[in-house]
Amino acid sequence: MSSQKLSLPALTAMVVGSMVGAGIFSLPRTFGAASGPVGVLITWVIAGGGMYMLARVFQALAERKPDLDAGVFAYAKAGFGDYPGFLSAFGYWIGSCIGNVSYWVLIKATLGAFFPVFGDGNTVTAIIVASIGIWLFHFMILRGVKNAALVNTIVTVAKIVPILVFIVVLAFSIRAGMFRENFWGGVGMPQTSLFEQVRATMLVTVFVFLGIEGASVYSRYAKKRSDVGAATIIGFIGVTALMVLVTMLPFAVLPRAEIADMRQPSMAALLEAVVGPWGAVFVSVGLVVSVLGAYLAWSLIAAEVLFVAAKNQDMPKVFATENKNQVPAAALWMTNAVVQLFVISTYWSSDAFALMLSLTSAMSLIPYMLVAAYGLKLARGRLTYETRPQERNRDLIFAGIATLYTIFMILAGGLKFLLLSAVLYAPGTLLYLWARRERGRRVFRGLDWALLAIAVIGAVYGLYALASGRITL
Template sequence: MQSVQKMSLPMLTAMVVGSMVGAGIFSLPRTFGAATGPVGALIAWGIAGGGMYMLARVFQSLAERKPDLDAGVFAYAKAGFGDYPGFLSAFGYWIGSCIGNVSYWVLIKATLGAFFPVFGDGNTVVAIVVASIGIWLFHFLILRGVKNAAFVNSIVTVTKIVPIVVFILILAFAFKAGLFRENFWGGVGMPQTSLFEQVRATMLVTVFVFLGIEGASVYSRYAQERSHVGTATIIGFIGVTGLMVLVTLLPYAVLPRAEIAEMRQPSMAAVLEAVVGHWGAVFVSIGLLISVLGAYLAWSLIAAEVLFVAAKNEDMPRVFATENKNQVPAAALWLTNIIVQLFVISTYWSQNAFDLMLSLTSAMALIPYLLVAAFGLQLAQRRVTYELRPQERTRDLVFAAIASAYTLFMIFAGGVKFLVLSALLYAPGTLLYIWARREQGRRVFGPVDWGLLAVAVIAALYGVYSLFTGAITI
């Protein structure tokens, strides 16, 4: 039997950075420019950075205090709140990862569309065919071995940071203090909206760019040392947050906000082109392609791992707990990429596929994140595991309380639309849970579970009605 493959601290950190630095960072200038000026951006990053830091600290604490829960996101939900909430967390995180992978392919083709019109905005027939080829090339790369794919991710992570750093350095050198002051409170020619609404408009994108903060936690069973999981999470979080804040704020110092708000995605390429010429767009576009492909690799690994571990813990059908000779969860990977393929095909009928996939990915991640934060809060309140280092309890209680409040606020900020669209996935996804429970000969639902299912089904039916009547558009 082969020995279990292990990841070092640098490789785990690369998983976090590789998961977080993907499509989102390259879309930040226009996304923020359309919503707010620098003051609103600073507030938004303060909320998002503070909230996500607290969540990162919860992940770090749980990794140390509950080392037996080595599946990360969904394992905490199951341990704290029961089998069906644990399943919903695993399913939501998994399907959200699949949707996020679709957004990567859309942005790749939209980037190429700036140079080759046949790709359009990433949802033409040619774009879908090329994306489909890419999906299955990555699929067979990963089937050759998780560690091989993780090593490739480590190399790609280093490579893709370079264009982002160059972008930051060039814009810092071109910084115009007068233009930054002019844009600071909103800029000229932009709609007058309240500061709260400006900040609220950025919330889902900040969730999207922070997705992956739990990358090391998901792969904790591969860590050489358990303590590396929390360390990798914090290192990755701090480094990537600094990059994202700079990428957001510096464009306000080189271009009017109204011009930034109208740029084509990926807007980082458009900003650099406006500053240094066409070569800037080419340079950033190449970096984006490397970055997004690297993030896609990381998230394919994470999505398959979540499905695999959920099946190993009997929360998904047992077929998804199988591995091939390279210790890769093959069945889980096949289902993941089939779902990604179907969503890629569906983008042909979407008017704004990238923004839709970005927001829906964020909405799907918030429920699992909330359950993680709530589990951390539960442990601290009940003093569970605090026989060791009891002095840390108050600190952990504060971290978990703030992380819980933050995720609840983000769910509110995302709006009813994406909660309803999430229910459209959660409700039918429950069929996998029923399948698994029937396999095991166990009772499917308890009283609380029936209530959760009822809420999901009612919200899903409302979503279907809203889509047909046009109350909700995609």
């Protein structure tokens, strides 16, 4: 196992590699269509502040609960019981699978700008090529986690370069008058309240912050436990700075209406508008590298969560098996089978990338909320604070704000994605039933029944809303 241990730079690369994926390359148009600079700044203050608090919760838990591996799932189970722990693991895992689908869609949409056969990323050709990519990565990961983590570190460095070039070029192209013109909303854009501008971008920020827990999920491979928390904070600060610059600088270069009308990935279209055709090619190459790197990181994370949940007896035993390279092979097979099914399903979606982005965010918020609530529970009960008790008040504030933030984000996402989440959570419970039955354990107790009822009712209504057209994909 010693050969599998990961250093602080490697763990930091896991965080950055997980966070910098498809989202950052689509931010200029996504934010430009929804808000002007004032709204964007408010959004980043709220989202950045909330996610920073969550990052500090992950850091504190990594230090105070070193025995818990695969943080997101393990913290929920330790704090609230087996079934909530399972729901956290399942939601995080299925959200990771859906996020991986969005990566393939955006890669093919990017190539579609040069090769029309790929369209918007959901043509038959795009689906076939994406399917080949899924299984090429699958067999590479099966050869060993350490090898995959090394590739992720290299790819993380490579993909940051186009983003930095984009930032530098736009910084030297700033027009103060243009920024003033866009400041409160811009010419030719619909008049919306500042509240609506901020609300329209909040769910997107969750997607681009996904991966903040990358080091925590892979904590069992850390050389030093303290590196997990340090990698989380370092990665968060660096990536947040990049995202703020990527969304704010375009308002100082082009009219907001022009930004809002750009093809995705809008970062490529923006650089092309400033420097010419080579800018689109340069960013597009960077995007493909970035998204493939993020796909690798999330494939590792998704399989790891499923594997550890099975090891903790909350998923069927089969997912707790490893191959000779110490890779959770069965979990990886299950993960990529689900990704494959979702990729095929994009053929029938009108805007596959936007749907996958929002649904990934919605599925991830409940696991995040449970992590924050567990941190709050520890701090309120003074648990683990026999050592360094002076940190309790600080951690209580961090966890309290993180809990409120995640609840606010769940509500801000709207009823549609809550119902779609329930459509996935309810049938996913069958895996929990399987796991409990094969170990001869009581399935539900107390509050579990209420959670199950909420999931089932939400799923039934969600399916009805889909069938009746009240919810569209």
